[in-house]
Amino acid sequence: MIIVMQPGATDAEQQGVINRLEQEGFKVHLSRGIERTIIGAIGDKTRLKCETVAALPGVEKVVPILQPYKLASRDFHPEDTQVEVGNHVVGGPEVQIIAGPCAVESRAQLLEAAIAVREAGATMLRGGAYKPRSSPYSFQGLAARGLEFLAEARERTGLPVVTEVMDQNLVAEVADVADVLQIGSRNMQNFALLQAAGQTGKPILLKRGLSATIEEWLLAAEYILNEGNNQVILCERGIRTFETYTRNTLDLSAVPAVKHLSHLPVIVDPSHGTGRRFMVAPMARAALAAGADGLMVEVHPNPQEALSDGSQSLNPEEFATLVKEIRPIIAAGGRPGEEWAS
Numbered sequence: 619m620i621i622v623m624q625p626g627a628t629d630a631e632q633q634g635v636i637n638r639l640e641q642e643g644f645k646v647h648l649s650r651g652i653e654r655t656i657i658g659a660i661g662d663k664t665r666l667k668c669e670t671v672a673a674l675p676g677v678e679k680v681v682p683i684l685q686p687y688k689l690a691s692r693d694f695h696p697e698d699t700q701v702e703v704g705n706h707v708v709g710g711p712e713v714q715i716i717a718g719p720c721a722v723e724s725r726a727q728l729l730e731a732a733i734a735v736r737e738a739g740a741t742m743l744r745g746g747a748y749k750p751r752s753s754p755y756s757f758q759g760l761a762a763r764g765l766e767f768l769a770e771a772r773e774r775t776g777l778p779v780v781t782e783v784m785d786q787n788l789v790a791e792v793a794d795v796a797d798v799l800q801i802g803s804r805n806m807q808n809f810a811l812l813q814a815a816g817q818t819g820k821p822i823l824l825k826r827g828l829s830a831t832i833e834e835w836l837l838a839a840e841y842i843l844n845e846g847n848n849q850v851i852l853c854e855r856g857i858r859t860f861e862t863y864t865r866n867t868l869d870l871s872a873v874p875a876v877k878h879l880s881h882l883p884v885i886v887d888p889s890h891g892t893g894r895r896f897m898v899a900p901m902a903r904a905a906l907a908a909g910a911d912g913l914m915v916e917v918h919p920n921p922q923e924a925l926s927d928g929s930q931s932l933n934p935e936e937f938a939t940l941v942k943e944i945r946p947i948i949a950a951g952g953r954p955g956e957e958w959a960s
Contacts, residue, residue, distance in 0.1 A: 619668055620694060621657040624678040631676025632657070638674060642666045645844075649695070654678070658694050660844070685879070687836040689843035690850075695881040701821050701849045703797055704778040706741050708821075708851050709883030713948050714912035716780050716885070717937060718744040719919075720927040721757060722764035730919045732771040734934035739941040742798070743768070743777040744914060748784045749926060750804050757925040765795045772797075780823060780914075786814040793818045803827050803855060803890075806838045816845030823914075825853045825887070828866075832875055839882060852876060852884045853914060854905075856891035865893020865930065868901055873908040885912035889930045895921065898932060899940045906947045915940070 621639075623632055632648075632655055639646050644661035659671075668680040685691045701708040708714050717740035722728050732743050747764030749757065760767070768779045778797035783789055784805065793799060798821045805811055806827035815822050822842050826835045839850050854873060856866025868891030876884050886905035888898045902913050918924045918931040932940065 619659050619663065619671065620681040620683060621659060621671055622678045622681065623655040623657065623676050625654050627655060627676035627678075631674075635671070635674050635677060638671070639666070647689070647694075658689070660688050685836075686833065687840045687880075689848075690836045690839045690880045690882060692879060692881050697881060699848060699850075699881045699883060701851050701883055703742060703821055706778065708885065709911050711953055713906060713910075713944075713953060714742065714885070715740045715941065716742040716744045716912065716914040717917045719746075719924070720889075720916050720931065721746045721749045721925055722760050722767050723757075723925050724760075725767045725770070727919060728764075728767045728771050729774060731917055731934070732775045732777060734919065735917050735937060736775045736777055738934065738938040740777065740917075740937075742780050743771055743775065744780045744800075744916075745771070746782050746926070748782060748788065748792070750782070750784050750802055751926070762791065765792065769795050783811070783815060786811045789814045789818060793820055796820065798823050798851070800853075801825060801838075803830075806830055806835065809838075809841055812838060812841035813845055816842035816847040819847055819849070821849040821851060822847065823851045823853055823885075825855050826857065826869075826872070828858045830857070832872055832879070836876070836880055839880075850882050851911075852880075852882050853887055854884060854891070854910075855887035855914075864891075864897070866891055868892060868905075870901075870904055870908045873905065873910050877909060883911040884909075885914055886910045887914040889914070889916040889927070889932075893930045895930055895932060895936070898930065899936070899943060902940060903944055903947055906944055906951065909951070913944075 642665045644659040647658040649656045672680045700710045717735040722745045749759035780798040782800040783792040800823045803825045856868045859867040888901035916931040917937045921928040921931040
């Protein structure tokens with residue numbers, strides 16, 4: 619439930635409400651505004667009726683949250699959440715671009731890609747050190763060595779690092795290097811992993827599952843938020859449908875839908891969403907036109923030789939062209955870009 623305090627409610631009245639909620643086993647989240655305070659309460663609503671809370675001193679009204687996801691709901695948090703990553707903000711006025719290779723294959727490959735995407739205008743670097751693959755015989759990443767290369771690439775370029783964590787036992791190791799922990803689509807409902815990642819306090823990029831509904835996606839985010847970590851970035855990366863021409867079906871309708879339902883920022887991955895290089899740029903433009911807060915694009919120095927997802931990776935020149943193409947779309951949407959978009 620959401621408890622809206624009266625304008626001018628005293629600190630003692632606010633604390634009285636909090637104490638009563640906590641006595642009944644509710645988890646309390648306090649949001650102090652300029653004019654009034656809002657208290658969010660998550661727990662078993664059968665233990666304390668809304669009418670009882672509404673009668674407490676200083677309470678103006680109580681609003682029940684009807685959605686199964688509470689902390690992720692815009693009812694709970696009406697204002698947009700902004701996630702800080704280094705000097706960048708996801709969900710703020712600026713559009714963010716996360717770019718880099720699907721997998722870290724070597725030091726030289728990663729550094730070449732990192733320098734190229736930075737020069738073209740990327741604001742963060744992506745690269746998989748641990749790679750979940752459908753086939754056990756496919757390249758699985760360089761693991762700890764890949765994390766070392768990512769740390770060096772950040773040092774060389776200044777770009778914050780986004781990389782995937784696959785297992786709760788690897789969370790501490792990956793979090794020691796990553797600026798943003800990515801939860802891949804296959805692990806969207808790995809609840810133990812979501813909880814462990816949330817406990818790090820680091821920004822979490824949560825990709826939509828292969829066949830997940832929007833509600834299931836937001837409920838997965840709820841696991842992270844419930845750990846006290848509100849630094850969650852949602853990533854639409856396509857869902858599995860009956861269509862076989864594209865790798866997935868990129869659901870751009872999810873962008874305005876999620877923004878209506880939730881306060882969390884949403885970015886789009888047109889690389890996984892299509893699986894075809896020639897479709898990445900047009901779908902990236904469409905994603906920003908739909909209101910996405912950023913893009914996640916796979917870029918490889920030589921896609922023909924990539925050990926993972928070469929068919930959907932742009933080369934540096936194609937990526938630079940894409941960045942130029944999205945500038946007018948960002949401007950038309952009334953959003954300033956980073957320096958690269960000016």
